[in-house]
Amino acid sequence: MGVMEEVKEWEVVELLKTTTAFFVTKKVDEPRISAELLLGHVLGKSRLELYLHHNRPVYQDELDRFRRLCRQRIEGRPVQYLTGEQYFYGLQFFVDERVLIPRPETELLVEQVLDALGMTGRGGSRKAKILDIGTGSGCIAVTLAKLFPELTVSAIDCSLEALEVARINVLKHGVESQVSCIHADFFDEFFATRLPETSYDLIVSNPPYIPVCEWEGLQREVKQYEPKIALTTPQGVECYHAIAAQAAKLLVPGGRLCFELHADAAAVVSELLEANGFGGITVTKDYSGLDRILSAISG
Numbered sequence: 001m002g003v004m005e006e007v008k009e010w011e012v013v014e015l016l017k018t019t020t021a022f023f024v025t026k027k028v029d030e031p032r033i034s035a036e037l038l039l040g041h042v043l044g045k046s047r048l049e050l051y052l053h054h055n056r057p058v059y060q061d062e063l064d065r066f067r068r069l070c071r072q073r074i075e076g077r078p079v080q081y082l083t084g085e086q087y088f089y090g091l092q093f094f095v096d097e098r099v100l101i102p103r104p105e106t107e108l109l110v111e112q113v114l115d116a117l118g119m120t121g122r123g124g125s126r127k128a129k130i131l132d133i134g135t136g137s138g139c140i141a142v143t144l145a146k147l148f149p150e151l152t153v154s155a156i157d158c159s160l161e162a163l164e165v166a167r168i169n170v171l172k173h174g175v176e177s178q179v180s181c182i183h184a185d186f187f188d189e190f191f192a193t194r195l196p197e198t199s200y201d202l203i204v205s206n207p208p209y210i211p212v213c214e215w216e217g218l219q220r221e222v223k224q225y226e227p228k229i230a231l232t233t234p235q236g237v238e239c240y241h242a243i244a245a246q247a248a249k250l251l252v253p254g255g256r257l258c259f260e261l262h263a264d265a266a267a268v269v270s271e272l273l274e275a276n277g278f279g280g281i282t283v284t285k286d287y288s289g290l291d292r293i294l295s296a297i298s299g
């Protein structure tokens, strides 16, 4: 009689436990959450549902798909690119390697915008025209439009690939009547002519701000997988210079400019904004106590 190879039958929780332990040995960041998100993606379940169905068997085809994803995770591919999703301000966004993965700090930028427009708390609704410079996945533009149906947002990016993802998110959240995705480069002297509006009430931007000298020190998964154009410039401040000059021409008097900042850039950016006629500058710290969000008022 031939020897039959015994195939192990996995259940959800023991597979998560074993995978987490394996990820730890492979130095995967956030090993438990990675295992949960990947298995949840394969089984079509949320993290909570995985635990509610902790002894559900994992069938061979599911196991094969899960293992393929785990191998890519071990190579450093961010879990969000493997599952194709990231939550931002409570909304689910589609992401892939064409765009930066939205970060939690950027939610503070959205809060700053809401605050600037007097929309914190319930029931805010004001007609305002917003320009989102460097929209990437569209996370800021779509969130603002979704929160406030009277806002219109011009979402611009110089990356055609990023704009394809932004458009997917605009459609996913049904805000196509409010958000226009536009291909434009803020270093271009004709930038303003590419926009659908001649003036804006508020400009928001999370531009690339990591100086190249810090590139080597970034996490491997950021350097290898996220778009370099979304992250870095030679000195880290070039985009602030260009956007401040464009914003000074595009904002209505008393309009607001809200930036996400490199933690060391608050003083330099404040100075250059003052030089471009902005006032009322405030800097807000992030969850780690670092300077992160800057708001200024046009003169």
Ligand SMILES: C[S@@+](CC[C@H](N)C(=O)[O-])C[C@H]1O[C@@H](n2cnc3c(N)ncnc32)[C@H](O)[C@@H]1O
Residues within 6 Å of the ligand: 099, 100, 101, 102, 103, 106, 133, 134, 135, 136, 137, 138, 139, 140, 156, 157, 158, 159, 162, 184, 185, 186, 187, 206, 207, 208, 209, 229, 230, 231
């Ligand atoms: C840090 S990412 C921000 C993406 C998204 N707004 C977010 O917060 O997750 C910066 C974005 O700016 C875009 N960008 C870089 N240089 C640009 C330029 N010169 N003109 C327009 N967009 C630019 C990049 O393609 C990228 O999508």
